[in-house]
Amino acid sequence: MVWYSQLPKPTLVNKVIPKNAFDPYCSAQKKRLFIDKIERIRWTHKLAWETTNLPAHYVKEIQCFEVELRQEEGIEEVIRIIDRAIPYPILFKLILGDFRKWQISKKHPNPTNEDNAVIDWTFESPWSTHQTDLPIELKISLDEVFRKLCLTVAGEKEEISASIDQLVIRKKEIQELETKINKIKASISKEKQFNKRVELNLELQTLEKSLATLNPYHK
Secondary structure, eight states, X not given: OOOOTTSOGGGEEEEEOOGGGGGGGOOHHHHHHHHHHEEEEEEEEEEEHXXXXXXXXXXXXXXXXXXXXXXXXXXXXXXXXXXXXXXXXXXXXXXXXXXXXXXXXXEEOOSSOTTSOEXXXXXXXXXXXXXXXXXXXXXXXXXXXXXXXXXXXXXXXXXXXXXXXXXXXXXXXXXXXXXXXXXXXXXXXXXXXXXXXXXXXXXXXXXXXXXXXXXXXXX
């Protein structure tokens, strides 16, 4: 078992969470997903004022979960059920054999259903065989810890002035541009009229320039 060795002992929880603990949030079909897709859910650490001595403002707690998977396909829905069921940010370490993946979501309370948080955006890393713990710096505040975790998991460079809300807005804009770009590329490949192809290519160039401005690491 790999732990966040740099975290202080008061943050350690190390409890297995029964999969049926999430039954109240699931239909019969989704309960089956927990059985088929997940081997074990372990709550490893709790980052809060009482365990870190860091002030908490917007972010009151950050939970750390290890989820051992039986298979990767279709796991997104299961993780979202867990994420929505718990009101605090969760740093997930997903484990599939020798592979690891990290994800953490920005979310807010559901105004009409307190049992299901609304996920604004999920920051995630690619799958990797890298076994080293994700670095967690307990500095300034829990809000800052959360912000830096989102940046680290997403592979983003440090942006001193960027808030989580600003990062989410930028991520959504990038996603929207990438969707438009893919649609135009598909249209170009099917278009037979030369003039129309020229028009579509000009539109594509404009969108790609906008994407490069928002995401300079896009290829």
